[in-house]
Structure formats: structure tokens, C-alpha cells
Amino acid sequence: MLDLSLSRRDMLKLAATGAGATALSGWLPVLAARAAEVQAQPAATAPTARPKRCILLWMDGGPSHKDTFDMKPGTPNASPYRAINTNVSGIQISEHFPRVAQVMNHGVIVRSMSTLEGAHPRARFHLHTGYREGQGGLVYPSMGSIAAKEIGSTTSPLPNFVAIGRAGYSSGFLGARHQPLNVVDANRGVENLQAFVSQGQLNNRLGLLNEMEQGFYGTYQSDAAQAHRTTYQRAVQLMQSSQARAFDISNEPANSRNAYGNTAFGRGCLLARRLVETGVSFVEVGLGGWDTHNNNNTRVAQLSAQVDTPMAQLVKDLADRGLLSDTLVIWMGEFGRTPRMNARAGGDPGRDHYPRAWSLVMFGGGIRGGRVVGRTDSDAGTVTDRPVNCIQFMATVCRILGIDHTKMNNTPNGRPVRIVDRGGEPVREIIG
């Protein structure tokens, strides 16, 4: 199947030439018109043999770095958790990640993240798009949408960006074609994939709809109408594809399903693996609850346990299937948490927001695993070596995925915007 998105120019051209008359037979004339143009479009990729994929495990709320991946055993304000060895000599992590500890040889812990936003909405936006909310009056696309556009397949019927568990960040000015497909519950996948009527009748209906859309767009030239049409085209593509079976995790053998654990997040990780196997470029799986202003010690342990099994299994599965070197897995939140516990009266203290120094972890994607990049002081409060800000982080992710981070994309008004803002280069040490 072919790329079906139409630019404004295309739509007007088709409306003007009365192409609608032939469209009763279906979407075919429209497909043909577009096919040639698609082949000519340059992509922002370096000529790599196989396209890269990314699985972003988004830990919403800002996980405490001092209680997860930047343990400071033996210091006065150390985490109450034990630090355990991993299968990489010299690297220790929280005792609540015993299985992740056994795949540490594939991972790189970045302990020197240092970013600018300390409020959830702004920080989430910042770490998903690389830009600041409101900057320049634009809605910036998230990394998922950027990946969908730059390295996503133009021929696959599956959307290139899928978000599981939490709604994905929007494509901003990149438009409806690169919006994430949101799957609320991995157990239910994508509903309503089956048409209510026969294929023949569905084709008739789509023909009628096509005509109406062209008529309306010819008169109103509305961006919303164009987006509506694109969304419908993508939905129809998905309906008619065999690849859509990837969304149904009941197709996965039981023992494989169980290996991811019986949690929503675990199922999300399994679905993510199935999707990247089928060719989806970017999958984001969300796990919320990390905003531990109180009750930090109980909650972080619980959340870590929820992550440990599926994340380790995901890395192992990808490695076993020969996909790990092409799939970048990122574990991160929007910031870290204060090195000292807050003074909550009543005995269930927590940690507050802390963007100044925090940690994230990357696996696969061709990076050299088994290392730590960057360092914080003994309190885990200040970065002492190799700070990494958001722009550098985004540039690094682009480099790993084979995206040119300096490339410009145009907003609908024709304004060129860099994929990653100026002021930072990919961090070589992370890639190794």
C-alpha cells in the first residue's frame, strides 16, 4: 500500500480537476497520484542498511534517581535501598531491579542529566520535544512523531508512532499523518478494526466519503478537514492490513506473555516488542506514579518492581531475536528527585522535583553497553562530570536512530524549524 497523505496542493488540484468523478471506485486514483511524489521525497536519514526503532519507557512523574540508578551507598543521605551488583563489574543499581541488573551489559546509565524544567507539564513537553513549551509560538512535535516522519516506513499500513498506556505527545506542526496511535490498554489493542459491512459495501461507502471530502476541501481549504481525511485514510489502511494482528497480544504464546509479568506496563512492553518487530518505528509505553512527594520509599520500590521484569525481558527478547542493535530502548522520566528527603510531618516523607541532576538508562540501538556516562557528587545533587542537557540528549537519540538532528522541517506556514534546537551536539560518550 502506498503513502496516502495529501498536501494542500494535491487536494486542491484533485478537487479542481474533478477527480472526484472517478473516485466512486475507491481511493485508487488518489493513490496513484501520490506514489510518484513519495519516491522523490528525501528523508533525513543517513544511508543505513536497516532502519532503527525506538522504545521509550516513559516514567511519568520524575523517578528518584538516588533510589534507582544513581545509588550512593555509604553516604550520609543514601537511599534506604541496598545497592546491588549488576553483571557489569563496577556498576551498581537499586536492589529492586534484580533482573535489569542481569542485562546491564547491554545498557548505558547516564547519571549526569541536567535540565531546565521543574514543573511536570513543562518538563514533560521539554523532554518529549527538545523545546520549551510556548517557545516561538509553535507546538513542537514529539520525538515519536519526528521518528515517525524521518525514519518511519512510508509504505507500512501501521502508524509509525504508537503510544501505549498514556496518550502520546502530539505531532505538533508535523500534522495528522504523524500523530501517535494511542492504545489505552494493551490487552484490548486497537478496537473496531473490523468493518461492520462487507468489503464491497465498505468500498462503496469510502468512495462516497472521498467525494464529499474533496467537495468540502475545495470550498473551505480547511486544515482540519485535511487532517480528518488523513486520519481516516490511515484508519482504513490499518483495517485492511494483516500487520494489524501485531496489536493483538493474545496471539503471543502464553509463556512468552507471562515472561513480561501480569501488569499493564508489562503487557505494554510486550506489545511494544511485537510492534517494533512488525516495523513500527517508535513506541512509547507509559508508567505513571513516580511523583513521590510523599511515601517515596514504599512507592519507588513498587514501581521499580513493576518495571524490572518487563524491561529486562524486553531487552533479552530483542537481543535473542537479533533486534537489539537496531532498537534503542530508553528508560526515563521528566526529571529526578531531591537528594534529601522532604520534611513531611507524619512520617511518610518523600522527594520533590529535581531537574538539576538525574539519571536515565539506554539499551541497544547500537550503543556500546555496560557503561556509566557522567557522575554526580556524593549527594547525587550536582553533576560533577559530563553534564547532558535536553538538547544534547535529543541530538544523541537522533544520532543513534540515524536522524539528522540539524535538519529543518517546515511548519504549515513555511517556517523552517530544526529537529533539535541549536546549542547541543550528540554526546559521543553515550554512543560509545
Next chain:
Amino acid sequence: MASLAAIIFWAATDGPAVLHAQDKGAKKKGQPLTHPVPAAGTTVNVSSLAKIIDDEIALRLKQEKIPASAKCDDSEFIRRVYLDIVGVIPSVDRVKAFLDNKDPNKREQLIDQLLANGNFGKQLSEIWMHEIISLTDPENRLLPLEGLRKWMETGFNNGKPWSKMVEEMLTSSGTVEDNPTTIFFAANKGVDKVTGQVTRLFLGVQLQCAQCHNHPFTDWKQDEYWGMAAFFKGVKQNVTPKKAAKDGTPVTITEVAVAGGPAAGKVLPKKKKGADIPEGFKNVPPKFLAGSTAKVTGAARPVLAKWLTSTDNPYFARAMVNRMWAHFFGRGFVNPIDDMHDNNPATHPELLIALAEQFKRHNYDLKYLVKSIVMSDTYQRSSKPSQGNDSDTEFFSRMYIRSMTAEQMYDSFTVLVGAPGKGGDKGAKKGGMVPGGKKGGGGPREQFVRFFRLEEGADPLEYQDGIPQALRLMNGPIFNKGGNTLEAALKQKSAAEGIKYLHLAVFARPPTTQETQRLSAYMAKQANTRIAYNDILWAMLNSSEFRLNH
């Protein structure tokens, strides 16, 4: 602070003190204003205010050299004004009657009818409930929310002054069952939560960043935030909704005078679990935003409520005017609509001030404000672009196209095919319930709304539906089960009449000749008339023309 003083001066005078850059030269003491705003102290009626809107918008368009689109036709008008005022498309009979009506004042008559319709208050109340109540907090679902919504609906429909409605909400006490306005506090528990909501919703100002540090982009300092927060220090809630549901104690809101008066430096007694005392709490006396310290001897909230309508408060009227304008046009004079500050200026500052002033003078009468807006030529402009004005995104040269809200969609479907029911697909292996967040629950309408609803803060001018929404509309039972419109079309005398009926019902307009020809040809080719009509209806209901408010 120079800029704050400018805001106060700017808003408190009866005329604009700040003009466009182009006008700076002309604005000298004693010279007549170039902007057609009412003279200081005048109260103007609906048609005059509508004219002011048109003159101001036209003035700016002239400065920007942008041509305006023509007036919308009757079909565009009736559909748009129905959706905007009563939240649902007009029925076929209403459309026919309106299109056939020869009375030159028919548009105004229609507006008056719609403002008198109970769904005016219903739609507004639902919009406000989305703003006031965050449903991501599952405990909020345990509150008797319908009580607050109904109270708001009644207030809007009975023409209760907006200032009075807000005052009652802000000063409410009692149990959530007996006095539903207390739900405002019960659903926004904690000094920080309620302060953020009050300033955002009623003053149009986003103060939350200033809770922990001085605001990065504006002049709001931390003390401004804590000065406002101090008005809510005395608010107490006895139990959480969860506990109330378990042991039957009604959730009750009370306000106590803060012990020893709100003198600075006085330490408040420590609270258990810190639920009401937010992080970084600062103990300062209550102070009006960008204004003076308040004199509070007993309860603090009534003092705050009184300030809302005082001449020292430039925010209250402006915030609601901006919000109502955005409801009708898809964007406000200031955007985001609740983020009004120096570095985020209005596109039409004089008009915003004039509207706020008149809203105030009419005792915060919302129907007066709404009627003035929809009577204007600006509102009644076509959404079809003209002479290259399609690149205009802020000067209202044409009506911007918006998506229908989820509620409008559901209610319009109900008119056309009967209530959509619980959704889900015919061939679903696992039940047909709508996936809607952590807990389902709520009737079919609530589930539908959750599924289609824009995210908090989403731009109404941006199309937000994704593949799951498209799939549900295409393949869900909604349009696949016939319904009253289908049956009525089948009863028409001919295919052409049937096609006309469908267009009036779904699009509020008759079909073009070309459309009639093409669709008649389609019908002639189908073996089964019912199936043919069903196909056409399906396509219409899935079309942009239906989905969008244009």
C-alpha cells in the same frame, strides 16, 4: 513594578491607555482616540456593542491589509449558532423553517430563541465542569458532581450574573449534598490547587509556577501567589470523598478565621500528612493580585469574592470575556485563554477592554455578552477563505473552522440516529465497552465523551481525532444501525427528495445540483434503496462537513 502598574492603569481607566504601535504617534493628551470605543462611563446595548466589535476588528484588518470573507449564508448560520449556543445541530424541521423564513430579522429571532433554550445553560455548565473538576483524580468521581453542574446550568439559564455565580462558589460552605457549590473546593483540595484554579479560571492568570519560585516569563513573584493563596488558608474539609463513601460522613466544607489573624510571620499549626499545606508554603497575609493587602478580620473568602467586581480588579471581567470570545471563535484575544500577562498581549487590546467594561456595566450578564458577540458581522462571517485571507490565524477575517466537541457530536448523533449506546465493535472478542481511562463507568454519553474528548488545554482549532476515533465512527454500531433519519429519507417521494432530506438533516443545507445528480446515480446502481441510503448517510456522518463546526 513598572509593567504591573501599566496593567492596572491600562485596565482601570475607562478608555484604552495602551494602543497599537501604529497609533502611538496619534495618542497625545487631549486628542480623540482612533478606536471606536464608548466614551468613558457609557453603557451600550447589544447592537451598539456588536457594532463596536465589527469596527474594531475591521480597523485591525485594515491595518494588517487583510480582506474579510463575506457573510455566511443561512445554512452556515443556523448550524453554527445552534452548535455554539445550544450544543447540538438543528433538526430538519428547524432548518426548513429557517431557510424558508423571509423575515429580515430572522437571525436575531433565532438567537433569542436559542438563548432562551435550556441547553444554553447545559452546554456552558458542561464546559465549566470540565475546567473545574479534574477527573484524573479518581476520588472526584465519588462526589455528587451532577449537583454542581445542575446549579451552574440553572444559573446560566436564569441569567444569574456571572459575578454572583463565582462569588457563591468561592464563599460556599456546608455539605456537598446540601450545597453543591462546595464541590468547587472538595474537588480542588489543598490551598495550592484551589489557588491555581481560582486565578486561572476567574482571573485568567496562570500563577502556579510562582508557587515555588518567581515566574520565569512574567513579573509574578512568589509573594503574589502566596498572597492569593492566603485567602484559602482557613478552608477546611472534614473527610476525603473516599472516606465519606465508606462510612457515610458527608463531605463538608467550612471556613475558619485563621488563628490570630493572617499576620505575617505567624506560624500555622502543623498538619497531619501535609495534604492541605503544599510544598514551599509561605505564610504571608492575604493580598489581592497585583494589589493591596486585604483587610481580613474573620473569614477571608468573602473579602476575596468582593474584590472580584471592584474597580481595583482588572482581571475578572476580562478573563470571562476572553473565554467567551474563544468559545465562539476558537481562539481568544489572548491565547492560551487563561494565560493573560504582559508578555502575552491581546491581539485586540482595546476591544477586549471595551467588552470587559460593558460586561461589567451590564452586571456581568452573560446573555448580553453572548448576544452582542453573535449579532456581530464578525461572528457571522463565512468560514470560506476569500482573496488570500486563509493565512490569517489571529485577526478574525473569517470564521475559523473548529471541531465539534465530543458532547456536541454525541447529542447531534442522537438527533440523527438515536442514542449511540455503549459503542465497541460488532465483531469484538472481548466485550464492547469503550476504553476510557482507568475506570469505565458513567452512562453511554459519558463514555463517548471521554473517548472523543480533547485533552486538557487542547486547541479547538486543531483537529485532534486519531485512528481509534476514526475506527469507532466508521465501524462502531453508531451509524450502522439505521435510525430515524434513515427511515424518514425512505419515506420521501423520490431519490432526489430523499437525498435533499439527508442533506438538510446532516448538513443543514440542501444539496447542490451536482451532488443530487451524483448521489441519484449512485442510488440507481444499488439493488437495495435502504442500503443505498444507509451508505450515503454513513458517508455524510463520517465526513469533515459533519465533524467540523464551520
